[in-house]
Every structure is written in structure tokens, then in C-alpha cells.
Amino acid sequence: MIEPISFHEHRDLIAKMRREVYTTGLLREIDEFDEVAHHFALYDKSREIIGVVRALKSNEVPKLELQSESDAQDLVYPQDGMIMEVSRGCARKNLTGMPLLQMAMAMQKYAKEQNASYVVTKSGKRLLPLYQTMGFRVFGRPFYSDYFDDRRTGLMSIPIIYRFPKKAAASQPAAQAAPAPSQADDELLVW
Numbered sequence: 001m002i003e004p005i006s007f008h009e010h011r012d013l014i015a016k017m018r019r020e021v022y023t024t025g026l027l028r029e030i031d032e033f034d035e036v037a038h039h040f041a042l043y044d045k046s047r048e049i050i051g052v053v054r055a056l057k058s059n060e061v062p063k064l065e066l067q068s069e070s071d072a073q074d075l076v077y078p079q080d081g082m083i084m085e086v087s088r089g090c091a092r093k094n095l096t097g098m099p100l101l102q103m104a105m106a107m108q109k110y111a112k113e114q115n116a117s118y119v120v121t122k123s124g125k126r127l128l129p130l131y132q133t134m135g136f137r138v139f140g141r142p143f144y145s146d147y148f149d150d151r152r153t154g155l156m157s158i159p160i161i162y163r164f165p166k167k168a169a170a171s172q173p174a175a176q177a178a179p180a181p182s183q184a185d186d187e188l189l190v191w
Contacts, residue, residue, distance in 0.1 A: 002106040005041045005052075007034055014039065014052050021090035025149025033065050033087075040110070042091060042103055051091035051099045053107060057114065058083040066120055066159060071143035075159055081117025084110075100127075104134065112164055119164075122157035136160040 007014065015029035022029075033056060042051030056064050058077075064085040066072060077083060086107045091099035111119045122145065123131050128138075142156035150156060 001043050002040050002103060003043065005039050005049075007037065007039045010039065010041070010049075010052075013049060017049075017052055017092070018088060018090055021093065022148070024153050024155065027147055027149055031065075031147060033061070036061050040103070040106070042099055042106075050095060051089070051103055053089035053103045054087055055107060055110065056085045056087070057116070058085075064120065065147070066122060069143060069146050069157075071146070072140060072157075072159060075140040077120075078118055078161075078163070082115060083118045083120055084114065084116040086111075086119060086121045101130065104131070108134065108162065117164055119162040121160055123160050124155055125158065128158055128160070131160050131162075134162065136162045 011030065011034075014034070018026055018029045034054065037054040037056050039052065039054050041049045042053075044050045058064060059082050064083065065087055066075065066085055067077070084107075086104070089100060089103050089107075091103065108119060119136075120139075121131075121136075123136075137160065138158055139161045140159040142158045144150040145157045148155070148157070
């Protein structure tokens with residue numbers, strides 16, 4: 001189950017979980033976007049938090065995290081609706097039930113409920129196929145993130161975007177949802 005949480009009440013837990021999971025080079029566990037982001041937690045059956053994720057709304061912040069990336073300044077963002085950026089999603093390792101997929105689907109649902117027209121995030125190469133099965137597409141070249149130690153690790157971030165289908169006219173059928181992926185990558189539990 002995924003529920004909103006208070007950043008201020010869970011700041012230490014969020015930082016600790018990010019530190020444990022982002023072992024390849026998160027430069028800061030807490031950044032300037034955390035104060036203004038909407039934070040969510042994934043709970044297990046015993047109500048223990050096993051994952052966290054955050055969302056930024058383009059109509060609430062001057063810039064999204066992705067727009068702040070120095071190597072991604074050439075990205076062109078849609079102008080016809082609110083953009084929700086999902087980032088810093090992480091789950092404890094060795095979990096069953098594909099927690100990242102659960103969080104990604106929950107955040108996509110949340111974005112739709114908030115009337116977002118688009119969802120953007122950055123992905124690594126390994127998780128890109130998962131996002132593509134959910135309807136995301138690449139909308140820029142890979143880049144080295146300012147928020148991760150990408151240059152040291154050689155891992156690049158790939159900007160991806162999902163556009164919600166426009167509401168169908170009465171005479172047109174609604175767009176079909178993207179099929180669920182058949183399996184997830186067990187090794188890497190971050191996006």
C-alpha cells in the first residue's frame with residue numbers, strides 16, 4: 001500500500017533509505033526539492049515502510065529537478081498541461097512483489113488523479129524497458145546527472161516522459177492502458 005507521508009516527520013528515514021539503496025553515488029540524500037515535493041511511502045503488510053518516492057508538480061515549483069540538470073538543458077518540455085516529475089524512488093533490497101513497479105504504477109495513478117498531462121522522470125538503461133512497457137518514451141539524450149555521481153560510475157540518466165491520453169470524445173473509445181511488464185529487474189531497485 002502506498003500513502004502520502006510528511007517529509008518533515010520522515011526526513012531521517014527518507015535519508016537513511018536513500019543512503020542504503022543508492023550505493024552507486026547519490027551526492028546528497030536530501031536536496032533542495034525535498035522541502036516542496038510530495039512524498040509517499042510503500043508499506044508492507046506489517047505497516048513497515050519499505051520504499052519511498054517523491055513527486056514534484058510543475059505548477060508548484062519554479063523548476064523541476066530534471067529542468068535543473070546542467071547536462072539536460074536542451075530538453076523540450078510540453079507546454080499544454082501540468083507536468084509531474086517522479087524521482088528518488090527506492091525500495092529496500094531483496095523484497096518480493098516488485099516494489100518499484102508498485103510505486104511507479106501508484107505514482108502514475110496519483111499524477112492522473114492530480115490532472116497531470118505528463119509524467120517525467122529519469123531512468124537508467126536497465127529499467128528503461130520496464131518504463132517503456134508502461135507507455136513512457138525517451139525524450140532526450142542520456143546525460144550525467146548533477147544529483148548522482150554519474151561521471152565516476154559511468155552510468156547515465158535517460159530522460160523519459162509519459163503523456164496521459166486526452167479524454168476521448170463521446171464517439172471515440174478511450175485509449176487502452178499499457179500492458180503490465182512480465183518481469184522486473186531484481187538487482188537494481190532504484191530509479
